[in-house]
Amino acid sequence: MDRIPILKMGRFLLVTIQVDLYDRLATNLEADLVQAVSTTGARGVLIDISALTIVDSFMGRIIGNIGSMAKIMDAETVVVGIQPAVAITLIELGLELKGVHTALNVERGMQLLQEKIGPEDETTDDDSSTE
Amino acid sequence: MDRIPILKMGRFLLVTIQVDLYDRLATNLEADLVQAVSTTGARGVLIDISALTIVDSFMGRIIGNIGSMAKIMDAETVVVGIQPAVAITLIELGLELKGVHTALNVERGMQLLQEKIGPEDETTDDDSSTE
Numbered sequence: 001m002d003r004i005p006i007l008k009m010g011r012f013l014l015v016t017i018q019v020d021l022y023d024r025l026a027t028n029l030e031a032d033l034v035q036a037v038s039t040t041g042a043r044g045v046l047i048d049i050s051a052l053t054i055v056d057s058f059m060g061r062i063i064g065n066i067g068s069m070a071k072i073m074d075a076e077t078v079v080v081g082i083q084p085a086v087a088i089t090l091i092e093l094g095l096e097l098k099g100v101h102t103a104l105n106v107e108r109g110m111q112l113l114q115e116k117i118g119p120e121d122e123t124t125d126d127d128s129s130t131e
Numbered sequence: 132m133d134r135i136p137i138l139k140m141g142r143f144l145l146v147t148i149q150v151d152l153y154d155r156l157a158t159n160l161e162a163d164l165v166q167a168v169s170t171t172g173a174r175g176v177l178i179d180i181s182a183l184t185i186v187d188s189f190m191g192r193i194i195g196n197i198g199s200m201a202k203i204m205d206a207e208t209v210v211v212g213i214q215p216a217v218a219i220t221l222i223e224l225g226l227e228l229k230g231v232h233t234a235l236n237v238e239r240g241m242q243l244l245q246e247k248i249g250p251e252d253e254t255t256d257d258d259s260s261t262e
Contacts, residue, residue: 003182005147005149005179005182005212007145007147007179007181007237008236008237008238009238009241010238014138014237016136016138018135018136018147018150019149019150048136048138050136050138051134051135051136081138105139106139106140107141
């Protein structure tokens with residue numbers, strides 16, 4: 001396998017990382033994801049890493065890269081499904097995942113993105129007007 | 132890796148198959164999915180196989196099994212992301228994917244499930260609000 005599928009779900013893209021990223025796979029993922037953001041006009045990217053039990057600095061860097069790339073294309077990135085051991089490793093390795101939000105699972109990640117991005121392109125019916 | 136992550140999205144479960152299923156992985160997936168349907172009360176299962184470029188009779192049988200298992204637990208199964216070559220192979224192998232619906236991609240699969248299942252009735256795990 002040298003490509004990780006990117007699923008479009010409404011205004012968001014969902015990527016489930018199930019295997020360790022090696023060089024080409026990571027490069028392809030970055031390229032595919034930026035391309036997908038461009039063609040779909042997605043406003044958010046969800047990266048699920050619940051299948052990963054370990055994480056290394058390479059993986060951390062790739063996720064950070066993806067977040068930065070998505071950001072300059074006006075899409076927010078949320079990493080979800082971080083396992084306890086992975087959270088520990090990330091902090092111990094000093095990986096900050098800068099520019100990337102995190103959430104417990106996909107559902108909460110989607111909620112977070114909805115909040116960040118705001119309602120879909122129509123006038124808000126809320127009492128409180130957005131500034 | 133010996134487990135494929137199962138993501139809960141609203142009333143549905145999403146499984147992205149990215150690697151060839153071997154014995155234990157397939158058995159685990161069946162068990163995990165049935166367990167997930169039971170604990171989450173999911174009404175639909177989406178299986179994305181867009182990462183697969185080939186499919187064999189074992190894979191076809193597992194998908195059929197999952198569909199049947201979900202069915203008797205009152206959940207519909209939709210297989211999405213079937214690549215052209217995979218569609219050809221499925222038919223040439225005589226694999227019917229009985230009891231399983233298919234759709235072009237995740238979004239259409241979700242639409243299909245929404246239509247099959249109907250509008251959301253009163254949510255069970257939301258906090259009850261009186262209006």
